[in-house]
Amino acid sequence: MSTATAPEHADIVEAARALEARYGTPWSTPLPAWNETLDTLLAHRSVRNYADRPLPAGTLETLIAAAQSASTSSNLQTWSVVAVENPARKARLAELAGGQSHVREAPLFLVWLADLARLEAAGARSSASVEGLHYIETLFVGVIDAALAAQNAVVALESLGMSGVYIGGIRNQPEQVAAELGLPPRVLPVFGLCVGYPDETQPAQVKPRLPQAVVLHREQYDAPSQVAEIAQYDEVMGGFQTTQGLSAAGWTSRSLARWRSRESLHGRDRLRDALNALGFELR
Template sequence: MSTVTTPANPAAEIADAMRALEARYGTPWSAPLPAWNDTLDTLLAHRSVRNYADRPLPEGTLETLIAAAQSASTSSNLQTWSVIAIENPERRARLAELAGGQSHVRAAPLFLVWLADLSRLEAAGARSGASVEGLHYMETLVVGMIDAALAAQNAVVALESLGMSAVYIGGIRNQPEQVAAELGLPPRVLPVFGLCVGYPDETRPADVKPRLPQEVVLHREQYDAPSQAAAIAQYDEVMGGFQTAQGLSAAGWTVRSLARWRSRESLHGRDRLRDALSALGFELR
């Protein structure tokens, strides 16, 4: 359990916290600071890491991460998620191709595929002769996807606190039927996303990517749309500077984000997710 302690050097701790917050937003931080701790340090330092050291994970790592994942909130304690750990290099390579040829899926020593899993409750209903009609509605799949996301993020916080790094792989939804076949999934189980896990390659470090200003995502009492345009324009400048520092074109957030949704083809196969869900046994009434 995280505790708040009196720092040996309060001024140094405040300075470290300010640097972390300014790195997260790419702009000066002016809000008051609450008490600070190692958990906040870990959360603010998060970055997506795609380059991994050739270093095995300590024994017991997987089980510890799953314990952290299972400590996340879950709707009504239904626990409508599962995860498959992939360590076999050949299977990682096949999944890398199904996810769009992402080489870091091959490079990471551990690849986790997080699942929205309604099959477990359906089987429990069959064993007990109970009706499970509610499993066939969109709401229940949404619950499973939320449960999986909450569990995975708990695992990410845990692994980062242990000096490891990760990156989420949404491309696991590019070809969900093929992924399901590769993993032997029963009906009514959806591969929601993957997660590469490993120690970061210190020779190819990743930087903290600035996020949208809080005035864009934080609304007080009611949604405030008119105030967003100016803050997003400022963020485009911040992201342009970050992209330039990364050796990328300074397109900013707006241009890159809109390009992600410019056409059906830009979804890389995920435009047919409704059909895939049907093929995987989801009725979604």
Template sequence: MTLHQSTQSVHAAQAQEALFRRYREPLPIAAANWNETIAGLVAHRSVRVFRDQSLPPGTLETLVAAAQSAPSSSNIQAWSVVAIEDPTRKARLSQLAGNQRHIEQAPLFLVFVADLARASAIAAQDGVELEGAHYTESFLLATIDATLAAQNALVAAESLGLGTVYIGALRNHPEAVAAELGLPDLAYAVFGLVVGIPDETRPASVKPRLPQDAVLHRERYDLGQQTGPIQRHDDHAIAFRREQQLPVQGWSELVVDRLRSVEALKGRHVLRSVLNRLGFQLR
């Protein structure tokens, strides 16, 4: 066996191990389609326990550089990020997000903002009103821009050995969050991103995902193909929750519970009217 063949064999073994952790079942791929970047993406896990330790100098700026390198629709760059390091402000935001203690525990909390306020201010300098900013398309554009930027920041953070977890619960109280952060009209907090140094004594686990044959459609969407893969995923999810000593629940049950009622939305059922008050007309 040549050195190249040996290296390819190692890559193939590493890929299969990582993919099995992600899917709880084999997913054959060619070793040539595996590298450190993909390995890092596949190994993603949400971290909720952090060491009481500051981030190295320059980390924030590095993460923002990665975030700003994400694609942006028409290069409008309709997003901003508010970096929270003050313990008292983190505590208030934690309370608004359902008392998630990891927000307070980690040294950095990034709040990603869908931001049409900047474009509106630029136009106002020339006496122009941005009619297009009040349509749902523009709202989606800004939300997607913020989301792509955040995911770039997350990937960068994990590549530096840091742990992260998204906080969607900021949308439980969007007006209070906007007031806390001083957001102008036409800007809202899409979600937060906790960043810190993971506590290696309490490592997070890779959570299983749906089999690819449930989400990958070739040429045309086929809802009928998903029954078998979903049943398999339910089994994997139950096994995972048992390992984590969590209440036993299949993935299907979780999805239904999350969307079953208005109460399950935890106040977000009024999000449209709240967004209207924050300046988004959503025409």
């Protein structure tokens, strides 16, 4: 049931603050409605510092229920997740993901998987053909399903006062991650997710996003109008970076540096080979 209501003055003020923090610029567009769900979504930030505080009993199961409530293509549910709490295993995964200490420090680390093995096994039990599992499209379905499920879990955990951060570095060495987690063939570790209570002594800030004019296209894609908006966003991000003790490089420079060379992919340049090794034929 929707809890959205026409915003009152206090809601408008809080909503405007949330939107201005999200974009780093004043917000003037009228708000048709506002609620706590929007508060939670707009307040999202990546948290890499966690309090030494255990998660309540039932947290994992609640997050998975939220994840399973996400949309899934044709109800195929081509995703799974491995919950890791063992300190030694988290430490090994942290190193495989590029030495990210927050993977070790978070009380719960979730590895989200594109899982085609479950349907393949069902086909074998039924003596049914599963040729379609071997095409790129089906892997796309699994990756998208995993992403949708994980984002539902993130919204759920943030609504409960917890925080998290996605770990794309889990794809740096996917074969080793698969071995660590005992994954069968045709299961791909897509990304990780740290879960825990944030360390309030090291608060994370809301990072401004690209202006809506850059990502929102009406009727047809509009490339020329993005140039000025991105230039403005570079200034906004430069200011944000300064507040975080970073050099004011802006968005364009830092983003291009992320793709400047094969080496900047940190091992993910060989993802096609890794997929083949994990049993994906990619026809």
